[in-house]
Amino acid sequence: MKIKSVQCNNYRKCFEIDTAKGSFTLPFSRAEVVPTVKDKVKEVFVDKEFGREWIGYRLKSGKEGAIPLDAFLDYNRDPEYLTKMLLHRLTVDALQKLKGSNFTRRELARRLRTSPAQLYRLLDTANQSKTIDQMIKLLTVLGYEVDYKIIREKRKAA
DSSP, rough: OOEEEEETTTTTTEEEEEETTEEEEGGGOOOOOOOOSSSSSSEEEEEEGHHHHHHHETTSOOOOOEEEEHHHHHHTTTHHHHHHHHHHHHHHHHHHHHTTTTTOOHHHHHHHOOOHHHHHHHHHTTTOOOOHHHHHHHHTTOOOOOOOOOHHHHOOOO
């Protein structure tokens, strides 16, 4: 996903971006370099050098900051983004558990009834075309049970 445009909303004290999936906001307080009443945002832009996945901004004092698209998605609790983050965590956990096991990758692929190439795709943290179901099967074959909790989320103060 790419950022189409960005605006600075001094009244609401937030950055606003537009993407193909819609608009997202992020409060100034979540930025690394926080704009203030005395040091307002002078310029804000979509950073093309980072593939339109970051915004950059400059304050009147000359200080500069940058914010990735992921910060907007995480703050706004985008379901697709959160699913990708869960898959990434499950993949990292599977890689750690694999290091501590006696399984060869071939044996693991055989037990999963898949090809070694598919197993390598499952273990690739950058691959996002896998499912949570596949990762649970992998962890189960490694001898682990995946437990989950459903808890009410506590919103972080802005």
